Amino acid sequence: MVAVTSGSIDAAAKALRAGALVAFPTETVYGLGADATNGRAVAAIFAAKGRPRFNPLIVHVPDRERVAELGQPPPFGQRLAEALWPGPLTLVMAKRPDCGIADLTTAGLDTIAVRVPSHPVAQALLRAVGRPIAAPSANRSGHVSPTTAAHVAADLSEHVAMILDGGPSSLGLESTVVDVTGEQAVVLRLGAVAREDIARVLGHPVVVAQGDPDKPASPGMLVRHYAPATRLRLEASEAGSGEALLAFGGNVPRHAGPTINLSAAGDLTEAAANLFSALRALDRAGATAIAVMPIPEEGLGEAINDRLLRAARAA
Ligand code: TXA
Ligand code: MG
Numbered sequence: 001m002v003a004v005t006s007g008s009i010d011a012a013a014k015a016l017r018a019g020a021l022v023a024f025p026t027e028t029v030y031g032l033g034a035d036a037t038n039g040r041a042v043a044a045i046f047a048a049k050g051r052p053r054f055n056p057l058i059v060h061v062p063d064r065e066r067v068a069e070l071g072q073p074p075p076f077g078q079r080l081a082e083a084l085w086p087g088p089l090t091l092v093m094a095k096r097p098d099c100g101i102a103d104l105t106t107a108g109l110d111t112i113a114v115r116v117p118s119h120p121v122a123q124a125l126l127r128a129v130g131r132p133i134a135a136p137s138a139n140r141s142g143h144v145s146p147t148t149a150a151h152v153a154a155d156l157s158e159h160v161a162m163i164l165d166g167g168p169s170s171l172g173l174e175s176t177v178v179d180v181t182g183e184q185a186v187v188l189r190l191g192a193v194a195r196e197d198i199a200r201v202l203g204h205p206v207v208v209a210q211g212d213p214d215k216p217a218s219p220g221m222l223v224r225h226y227a228p229a230t231r232l233r234l235e236a237s238e239a240g241s242g243e244a245l246l247a248f249g250g251n252v253p254r255h256a257g258p259t260i261n262l263s264a265a266g267d268l269t270e271a272a273a274n275l276f277s278a279l280r281a282l283d284r285a286g287a288t289a290i291a292v293m294p295i296p297e298e299g300l301g302e303a304i305n306d307r308l309l310r311a312a313r314a315a
Contacts, residue, residue, distance in 0.1 A: 001149045001165045004121050008164060013128035015161040016041075021048060023138040023152045024125050025166030026117040028088045028175050028192050029145040030152050031060065031135030032160070033125075039102035039273030042134050046104075046303055047269060048159035051141045053306050054272070056107040057134040058090050058115050058175070062126035070099045070132065071112050076202055077180035083201040086118035088171055088192035092179040105134045107307075108226030108276030111181055121166035137174060138163075147172045179209075226276060227314035228283035228290065234312050236291035244287035246278060248295050258285040268300040275304055279311065 002008045012022045019041040022033050032048060034041035036059045046054060061067055064081060071093040073081060080089060095101065095112040106112050117123065126133060137145040138152045138160075146152045149165035157163070176191035178198060187195060187208040198206050230244070238253040239245035245252075245259040249266040252259070260278040262271035282290045292308055295301045 001153055001163045004124075004164055004166055008162070009121070009124050009128050012125055012162050012164055013130075016125075016129050016133065017131065019044075020161035021045060021159060022125075023146075023149070023156065023160050023163040024122055024135075025119055025149070025164060025169060026060075026122045026135075027119045027169060028117070028171050028173060029147055029169050030138040030149065030163075031122075031133075032138035032152075032156065033060070033133045033135040035129070036105045036132040036134035037100045037102055039104045039277075040269055042102050042104045043269045043272035043300060044159075045134065045136065046272060047300050048156055049136065049139070049141045052302050054104065054107045054275075054303050055136075056109055056111075056113060057105050057136050058113045058177075059101060059105060060115050060117055060122065060126060060133045060135055062123055063116060066126075066132065067114050067116065069096070070101065070114055071095050073180050076185060077178075080178060080180070080185065080198065080201055081116075084193055084197070085116040086123070087116070088118075088173075088175040090115040090175045090177040090189075090191075092177060092181060092188065094181055101132065102134075102273065103276035103280070104273055108279065110226075111179075113177060115175055119166065119169075121164055125164065145174060178206075225310065226279075227311045228279050230283045230285075230287055231289040232308060232312040233289045233291045234308060235294050237293070239291035242288040243291045244282040244285045244289075246282060246290050246292045248293045252293070258282055258287060262295075262304075268296070268298070268304065271295065272300045272304055275307065 034045050073093045092113045140155045147169040171192040173192045176193040177189035179186045239255045245255045247261040262274050295304050
């Protein structure tokens, strides 16, 4: 835990640019930050949290000019942005194809969740880094969200390069997540901005998606997850003719068709960083199926296998 000074902010920014994780205060809860353009750094977030699944993460930027580089909300989304940013609001919008955000950050989706926090330390850090920062709450998966630097230290101290201590989070509740990709705003997660405040800005009542966005209960209203259209064949020891091969590790079967190795070194962090772009690329290869080599069910392998299983079921 380090006190906030211009020196520690610069050191934190440097660590983030080098691909390390930095925990930092926001007005909602403490975030576990990584450079959102660096897939390996983002993979380290999932490893540190011990998350068994890859959920899309919120990308943090210091102002609305930087938001425009990531995506363009429709006019009603702009009204929410003008009224409530900086602050505890997250907008899910269509992602600009040229935004440079790692595929793992958005879990392969064409949408992106963006937030402009108001906390002065978060603001200073984001300006010093000069890159968009992906950050979920800085707790181990299943634990409560941290509202002090000490909470973060108790959960994650071995995993972070630095914990910036900005005192207790004033709101203590996560941001309200609002999907503005459709005709109307839909609240995906209730949080520190009340539903009434959103309705007041829009001038009409707003729908709240049923259930926890992380635990889909009513399909259709919830986070849509990316899945390839091509069938996946899991636990493959080789790929047939017409198939594409999604490989892992150093011992890859000979294959003449399209092949991508998630990590020749057998490194699960590297594999996680490559997963969604590899699926997209092989999905475009016109193969009859994507043969997927076995991935060890340990560390990030658990989350990789969870996503592969869902994709195999979806197609
Ligand atoms: O207050 C907060 O929002 C904190 C601070 C650190 O900013 N962050 C936070 O992040 O709570 P996290 O990862 O715990 O929650 C992100 C939420 C999840 O419910 C996720 O499903 C949703 O945002 N989300 C992210 N990207 C999305 C997308 N493209 N489409 C739909 N939902 C998305
Ligand atoms: Mg959380």
